[in-house]
Amino acid sequence: MQWKLDNNAPLYLQIADKVKLGIVSGEYAPGKRIDSVRDLAEQTGVNPNTMQRALSRLEDEGLLSTNRTNGKYVTEDTELINQIKDELAKKYVENFLASMKQMGFSGNIILALVQHEVGKGENANVYTGM
Amino acid sequence: MFILECSNITKNYGACKALDSVNLQLEKGKIVGLLGPNGSGKTTLLKLANGLLSPTSGSISIAGGSPGVHSKKIVAYLPERTYLNEWMKVKDIVAFFADFYANFSREKAIDMLQALGLPQNAKLSSLSKGNKEKVQLILVMAREAELYLLDEPIGGVDPAARDYIINTIIRNYSASATILLSTHLIQDVERIFDSVVFLNKGKIALQGPVDDIREEKGCSIDELFREVFKC
Amino acid sequence: MLGKLLKYEIQATSRVFLPLYLGLLAVAVAASFTLQSNLDVLKGIIMFLLVMLYGALIVVTVVLLIQRFYRNLLKDEGYLMFTLPVHQATLVASKLVTACLWSILSTIVGAASGMIAGRSLIDINGIADAISQAVEFLAENSISPLLVLLAFSVGAAQFVQFVLQVYLSLAIGQLPSLSKHRVLSSIAVFIVASIAVQIIFTVALSGMVPSFMEFAVTANDGFEIAYGLSPAKTSQAVALTTEMLWIALIYNLALAAAMFFGTTWILKNKLNLE
Numbered sequence: 092m093q094w095k096l097d098n099n100a101p102l103y104l105q106i107a108d109k110v111k112l113g114i115v116s117g118e119y120a121p122g123k124r125i126d127s128v129r130d131l132a133e134q135t136g137v138n139p140n141t142m143q144r145a146l147s148r149l150e151d152e153g154l155l156s157t158n159r160t161n162g163k164y165v166t167e168d169t170e171l172i173n174q175i176k177d178e179l180a181k182k183y184v185e186n187f188l189a190s191m192k193q194m195g196f197s198g199n200i201i202l203a204l205v206q207h208e209v210g211k212g213e214n215a216n217v218y219t220g221m
Numbered sequence: 222m223f224i225l226e227c228s229n230i231t232k233n234y235g236a237c238k239a240l241d242s243v244n245l246q247l248e249k250g251k252i253v254g255l256l257g258p259n260g261s262g263k264t265t266l267l268k269l270a271n272g273l274l275s276p277t278s279g280s281i282s283i284a285g286g287s288p289g290v291h292s293k294k295i296v297a298y299l300p301e302r303t304y305l306n307e308w309m310k311v312k313d314i315v316a317f318f319a320d321f322y323a324n325f326s327r328e329k330a331i332d333m334l335q336a337l338g339l340p341q342n343a344k345l346s347s348l349s350k351g352n353k354e355k356v357q358l359i360l361v362m363a364r365e366a367e368l369y370l371l372d373e374p375i376g377g378v379d380p381a382a383r384d385y386i387i388n389t390i391i392r393n394y395s396a397s398a399t400i401l402l403s404t405h406l407i408q409d410v411e412r413i414f415d416s417v418v419f420l421n422k423g424k425i426a427l428q429g430p431v432d433d434i435r436e437e438k439g440c441s442i443d444e445l446f447r448e449v450f451k452c
Numbered sequence: 453m454l455g456k457l458l459k460y461e462i463q464a465t466s467r468v469f470l471p472l473y474l475g476l477l478a479v480a481v482a483a484s485f486t487l488q489s490n491l492d493v494l495k496g497i498i499m500f501l502l503v504m505l506y507g508a509l510i511v512v513t514v515v516l517l518i519q520r521f522y523r524n525l526l527k528d529e530g531y532l533m534f535t536l537p538v539h540q541a542t543l544v545a546s547k548l549v550t551a552c553l554w555s556i557l558s559t560i561v562g563a564a565s566g567m568i569a570g571r572s573l574i575d576i577n578g579i580a581d582a583i584s585q586a587v588e589f590l591a592e593n594s595i596s597p598l599l600v601l602l603a604f605s606v607g608a609a610q611f612v613q614f615v616l617q618v619y620l621s622l623a624i625g626q627l628p629s630l631s632k633h634r635v636l637s638s639i640a641v642f643i644v645a646s647i648a649v650q651i652i653f654t655v656a657l658s659g660m661v662p663s664f665m666e667f668a669v670t671a672n673d674g675f676e677i678a679y680g681l682s683p684a685k686t687s688q689a690v691a692l693t694t695e696m697l698w699i700a701l702i703y704n705l706a707l708a709a710a711m712f713f714g715t716t717w718i719l720k721n722k723l724n725l726e
Contacts (some may be wrong), residue, residue, distance in 0.1 A: 098441030101432035132391050136384075137412045138252055139394045141432065175419055234628060268725075271535050275721050293537040304531035306524070310466060320456055321536050 094135055102107055103138055106145035114165055115176040121169040125155070222285050224249050224368050224399045225270055227310045229276060229279035232265050232423075239265040241423040244280070249367070250396035252413050254431075254442070255352045255403040257420035258450050263403040266420070268369045270401070284367060287388045293324070297366035301373045311356060312341040318360050330363035333389065337382060351378050355386075362389055369400040374408065387413060411442040419449055453538045457546035463554075464524075465516060469554055470494060473561045480565035487569070502569060506562065512556040517551040521619050524625050526634075530725045540719040544619060551615050580698065595690055602697045609704035616711035617627045617645050623718040631724055645652065656703055663692055 094109050104166045109210055125131070128146060132139040147161060149155045153171055155163050166172065191201050225247040232240040240262045241324065247253055255263050264402035268274040269281055283292035305314060310333065318325045334341060337355050339348075348356065354377045361369065375383045377383055383406075390400065391413055404410055411417075417429040427434075427448060431442060479501050486495045498582055525542055525543060533543060589599070589700065625638030 099434045099435065103413060103432050133388060136387065137326065138415055141413050271724060273534055273723055290537050290539055293535055298535045300531040302528050302531060304528050306529055308464060319462065
């Protein structure tokens with residue numbers, strides 16, 4: 092799992108975001124155990140303490156829980172997961188709109204562009220799952 | 222108790238001040254980057270920590286005691302130079318380390334040698350410089366030490382081996398061990414650091430946890446280094 | 453730890469000495485045959501080889517003694533040796549012990565080669581006679597075996613002191629202030645030390661001057677010098693010699709100890725690996 096991490100910003104935050112994304116997208120299924128801190132650190136090529144910090148952050152948010160002997164588990168609280176997913180979606184849209192507006196596009200053109208992309212055959216499957 | 226504590230360390234070489242009132246405390250379970258341009262005092266600091274040099278003033282302690290036979294048991298040092306002799310084979314130097322260090326793991330050493338394709342029967346004198354450095358690094362990493370002092374561990378090896386080495390460092394991470402790593406290749410390794418220490422002309426210019434620095438300065442450690450040590 | 457160091461020291465050095473010893477012994481055996489023959493050309497070649505190997509034996513023993521200390525402790529290998537969990541004193545001791553070991557072995561091998569090569573020229577009876585005559589002489593002049601032992605001890609002590617003087621010179625030569633000219637500094641220190649050692653020894657013996665004078669004055673009798681000393685003079689000579697040997701022994705041992713500590717101190721506090 093070679094995440095693209097940026098050295099110019101705190102790594103633990105980026106990792107937390109990537110794992111969060113994995114959880115909301117279902118890659119890390121609810122209730123399933125994730126790899127150990129050590130394994131994840133090795134896979135990503137980061138310091139285990141950094142990885143621990145990132146996962147602790149998600150634990151604070153309730154997305155992960157630590158079973159002392161067995162490792163870390165994704166929460167089974169699907170309601171929470173969906174809530175986070177919605178928050179993320181909202182943030183993505185906000186960022187997208189901000190970027191588009193910066194280029195000078197009006198709201199209508201933005202909608203048209205988005206509709207066009209969604210309409211394209213390959214993308215249809217990806218978005219109907221909402 | 223800190224695994225390494227330098228209190229007002231000054232080291233003079235005649236008129237030249239290699240280290241000037243350096244204060245440093247390293248906790249267990251951390252991977253710390255010792256960064257600085259050539260001649261900044263990095264190697265001197267590492268040598269002081271393993272007893273190869275005595276400070277001109279100030280004190281240094283390893284796990285609470287001064288450098289000596291006791292500290293050498295728990296400190297694993299990788300110097301920048303090759304210290305391998307001419308007559309031994311790879312398996313001989315492995316046996317040598319196993320003989321002198323109780324915390325040396327022969328299995329680990331052999332695993333790593335195989336992973337890097339280094340034949341055990343090869344004569345040390347026949348190895349290329351890069352391979353000699355790999356052997357030295359393996360010998361150090363195969364020790365279950367409490368303090369690892371690595372002086373430019375990835376400088377002379379190819380990128381693939383570099384990745385393997387960085388991975389090995391992560392994999393061997395232990396909450397009871399500390400690594401102090403000095404390097405020029407910051408970009409490659411900055412992700413494995415907990416914190417960094419910038420050394421400039423014998424003085425500590427900056428030190429702190431890496432993610433805090435990234436947040437504060439808004440740039441990578443590599444970027445910051447270039448800025449601080451601009452020529 | 454000393455045992456372990458010795459093991460590796462011997463492994464490292466026997467690679468040079470064992471082949472040399474075997475070679476020398478082999479040539480000695482060859483010489484023992486050719487000397488009896490009339491093959492002059494072959495005789496000459498083998499003798500030449502023998503002499504060369506003898507020279508090599510001496511040179512190699514001395515050079516290796518110096519080189520092992522210098523290369524293994526003061527050059528790149530020092531990074532390995534001085535980070536091992538052993539005292540600096542143990543490292544110096546390991547070098548000293550192996551130096552003595554090989555010196556003794558080289559002497560034995562040299563002597564053995566000589567005897568093997570010249571066995572056709574040796575008259576066993578003649579040697580037996582010479583030995584018994586020597587033993588008689590010692591007994592007649594009340595020179596106890598202990599005195600002989602003392603003499604050998606002084607020889608050994610001088611050798612140990614010599615080796616440690618070499619080590620100390622090398623250690624001083626690597627000091628930061630001198631390290632720009634390591635080799636020259638070491639040689640200079642060694643020479644100065646040798647001179648100093650001699651001068652101090654003479655001073656140490658100066659206490660014995662009156663006794664020497666007394667002996668010399670009264671022995672100035674041509675008859676005694678030509679036909680051997682009287683029992684009284686002989687025992688006086690023996691007493692003087694004994695006293696001198698004791699002084700020499702204590703002096704060399706004290707000097708060796710001082711040089712050992714000096715070397716160890718420098719390696720502990722002023723080590724200057726490049």
